[in-house]
Amino acid sequence: MAGYRVFFKSSVEKDFSAIPKKDVKRILDRIKTLENNPRPIGCEKLTGQEKYRLRQGQYRIVYSIQDEELTVWVVKVGHRKDIYR
Numbered sequence: 903m904a905g906y907r908v909f910f911k912s913s914v915e916k917d918f919s920a921i922p923k924k925d926v927k928r929i930l931d932r933i934k935t936l937e938n939n940p941r942p943i944g945c946e947k948l949t950g951q952e953k954y955r956l957r958q959g960q961y962r963i964v965y966s967i968q969d970e971e972l973t974v975w976v977v978k979v980g981h982r983k984d985i986y987r
Contacts, residue, residue: 905937905938905972906936906937906938906940906967906972906973906974907937907972907973907974908933908934908936908937908973908974908975908976909973909974909975909976910975910976911975911976911977911978913977913978914976914977914978914979917978917979917980918979920980921961921979921980921981925958925959925961928958928959929958929961929963929979932956932958932963933963933965933976936956936965936974937974940954940965940967940974941954941967942956944956944957948964952966952967953965953966953977954966954967955985957982960981960982961979961980961981961982962978962979962980962981962982962985963976963978963979964976964977964978964979964985965977
């Protein structure tokens with residue numbers, strides 16, 4: 903299986919600024935795994951959207967997958983209680 907390329911929406915940089923650096927590293931490591939498998943065990947497809955959610959500790963990573971282009975776009979990263987506001 904060919905690898906996917908991961909891209910970040912520009913607003914994700916602001917999301918990371920509110921997260922402690924040690925947690926950002928863990929989140930980025932988790933995002934990197936999406937290159938090989940964009941639908942890992944534990945990811946959930948969001949209802950009514952073409953996006954997925956992945957947990958990393960108390961944080962959530964929301965992303966979309968474009969299988970035709972083999973790309974993953976990370977659209978939001980945040981604390982579980984703040985992610986859907």
